[in-house]
Amino acid sequence: MNLEDLSDITEEVAEAAKSRRHCVRVCMAASCQSCGSGEVLEGLQAQAKQNADDDVCIKPVGCMGLCSAGPLVSVDSDQPATELLYQDVTADDTEELYRSLDDDPLERLRCRTDVPFFSRQQKIVLRNSGIIDPEQIDDYIAAGGYRSLMRAVTEMTREDVLREVKESGLRGRGGGGYPAGLKWATVAMAPEPHKYVICNADEGDPGAFMDRAVLESDPHRVLEGMALAGYAVGAEHAYIYIRAEYPLAVERLKTAIKQATKKGLLGRRICETAHSFEVEVRLGAGAFVCGEETALMASIEGQRGQPRPRPPYPAEEGLWKCPTLINNVETLANIPAIVGKGGAWFKSIGTERSTGTKVFALAGRIANSGLIEVPMGIPLGEIVNEIGGGIPDGRRFKAVQTGGPSGGCLPEQYLDMPVEYDTLRSAGSIMGSGGMIVMDETSSMVDVARYFMEFCMDESCGKCVPCRAGTVQLYGLLDKIADGEATPSDLELLEELCDVVQATSLCGLGQTAPNPVLSTLRYFRHEYEEKLRPESERMPRMQIVTLDD
Amino acid sequence: MTHPPVASNPGPKVRVVTLKIDDHDVGARETDSILEIAHANGIRIPALCYLDGLSTWGACRLCMVEIEGVSKPVSACSTTASEGMKITTNSERLKRYRRMILELLFAERNHVCSVCVSNGHCELQDLAAECGMDHVRVPYRNATYNIDSSHDLFRVDHNRCVVCTRCVRVCDEIEGAHTWDVMGRGVNCQVITDLNQPWGDSQSCTSCGKCVQVCPTGALVKKGTAAGEMEKHDDFVPYLAQMRKRQ
DSSP states (O other), rough: OOHHHHHHHHHHHHHHTTTTEEEEEEEEEEEHTTTTTTHHHHHHHHHHHTOOOOEEEEEEEEOOOOOGSSEEEESSSTTTOOOOOESSGGGGHHHHHGGGGSSSSGGGGEEESSHHHHOOOOOOOOTTTTTTTTTTTTHHHTTTTTTTHHHHHHHHHHHHHHHHHHHHBBBBBTTTTBBBBHHHHHHOOOOOSSOEEEEEEOOOOOOOHHHHHHHHHHHHHHHHHHHHHHHHHHHHHEEEEEEETTTHHHHHHHHHHHHHHHSSSSSSGGSSSSBBBBEEEEEEOEEEEEESSSHHHHHHHHHHHOOOOSSSTTTSOOGSSSSSEEEEHHHHHHHHHHHHHHHHHHHSSSSSSSBSSSEEEEEEOSSSSEEEEEEEEBBIIIIIIIIOOGGGOOOOEEEEESSSSGGEEEEETTTTOOHHHHHHHTTOOOOOOOEEEEEEOOOOHHHHHHHHHHHHHHHOOSSHHHHHHHHHHHHHHHHHTTTOOOOOHHHHHHHHHHHHHHHHHHHHHHHHOOOOEEEEHHHHHHHHHHHOGGGGGOOOOOOOOTOOO | OOOOOOOOOOOOOEEEEEETTTTTEEEETTTTTTTHHHHHHOOOOOOSSOOOSSSSOOOSSSTEEEEETTTOEEETTOOOTTTOOOOEEEHHHEEEEEEEHHHHHHHHHHHOOGOOTTEEESSHHHHHHOOOOOOOOOOOOOOOOOOEOOSSSSSEEEEOOOOOOHHHHIIIIIIIIOEEEEEEGGGOOOOEETTTGGGGOOSSSOOOHHHHHOSSSSSSETTTTOOOOOOOOOOTHHHHHHHOOOO
């Protein structure tokens, strides 16, 4: 493979596209598949076969974003502004839909694309998502894929690649927000001959599905990012640690690795150079703590998935004691664009201290739940009210939960706040991996805190005492408060326990486990205090809606 | 802490640093942990999972200390010394944390000292006395735990276990049998023999009894002991660890 081969493939694909009368794209990501997009795809393909239309292409693609309106089908254009998008398509609609291709659009199923949900987004990571077929490497190459890698290994030095990543200001998208360039440089500097790259795809926060969507919709982008990372830091082996609960993403990833290896873009001597890069998939067996980097590496090594004290950091002593670069899926998915268009271009997007875009998974009491990508620094309110379409059923907004079980709940007064790593932290939450759960006035904040504490309690690995024995007690106290059986001294004890668990736990999971409690105590303390009063003095109970339903 | 004399091969060069622990100026090798340095200089830092001669585990979180300029406390057993460090081992905040951690441990399982064979010789009990933990504010969980008496010589009582994994480490690192390991997660963690088989049926156990001697509580005990009769001696561990390294 060389640059010319890539151009040839691009031309071939473009040629084929030109000869087509129509191209119908059916979302085949997990969310749309779960509401029957598989049958829609089969129905449309059957129609094309029945009509013997060779020049109509029915294409399975990745996530189109608006998961709440799925199954989604788009016709012809690949630009959201001009495309014809159909929502809630069922297998029964396929015949009518197919007939409408050469006719007027089918207004009954049409989904408006001139709404903020589509127009306010800016896509880097999700650029190909919903447009290319994730199981066809040629589609990715035709969309400009693997050019950054090819250019890097043939024309750029390692330092050039590192410089671009450093200049981009990219920060880790897994939650911590550690500067990616700094991490890369540390691993690159390590003198050891054997190094590893790990892609952390063990996405476990409740309500977060960004990494799943990226891997299901555009797996080659992540692989290209990993190969670039491997070239920059001098690693020839890589692992993708992905949770087994994502079977579709695993399958597509394995297909993608096979295809890229066959084309000489991964494996030994990639792109006809001396650099090798072999990628292996490892499945996580369902432990949230394995998303913590030291536990993740222990799990890859075949040990019990438990964190260990840091330092030494993985960059110094990681997998099998070798220097290891460990990045999240979304971080790596940004790399091909950064190397291709330059770090300065990336830095021009977003804000000074949080550059680029961020993918968020909108869930909860919000009209448009789904996947969005927006520039950093966008006001929180714009995400909730405009892109997200606000709260359904005429209810009032109450809070938005960011950062999963390690994050916090932000109330109404923060809707004007720009979404950045540092602003979120100062407001008592974190960016996290990108889950956003919106809550309306019917949600009880004590229940929210209890829900997340139950999650942390179940997912504690049991190694350190504050997390193992502390989360159990925190859950018990929250349960008591939620049931209205607690006394003011229980609330005091709750706060003291939060402090101990936060300050003394071994890993990030334990240290951040009290965050949902602390942030709800900070902004909704009255709800806790209300529960402490004798029953006769309490306000009439609102209907409580838990996150489970 | 006692170190046997340095062997003829001094190994890679290690720098020496000076630091301050609770206003005591001390010198140390930069590969030493804060806990080792403190103990070598007669400064007591409470710890439970740490045992001289075994690998560092960093799980009990009792040895948390404050370093000037670092916002969060760090565990002394897993943090190495660096030049000019100023360490506080006994602030009010740390004392509060230690008391709470001990309360959590006492409430987690069923530590009933008066009927325990280790009464009076128990590290958990001693730590509670040392840290001033005189009552437990969090509710006791009162969960049911098993006792395995299937071994001819020893018994494991999970009611008294604090999951410090000293038994796991000594069995793996010193004896080399790796009979012990941990199963389950969170509060359901439990030490097990072999693949969660009765200890008496274990194929790998050599019945050496090291696990019993290093266990800080009455979880692993010799059979035939009555309340308060189980005394343990773990001072052999550093020597065996040194001997193994020299081989």
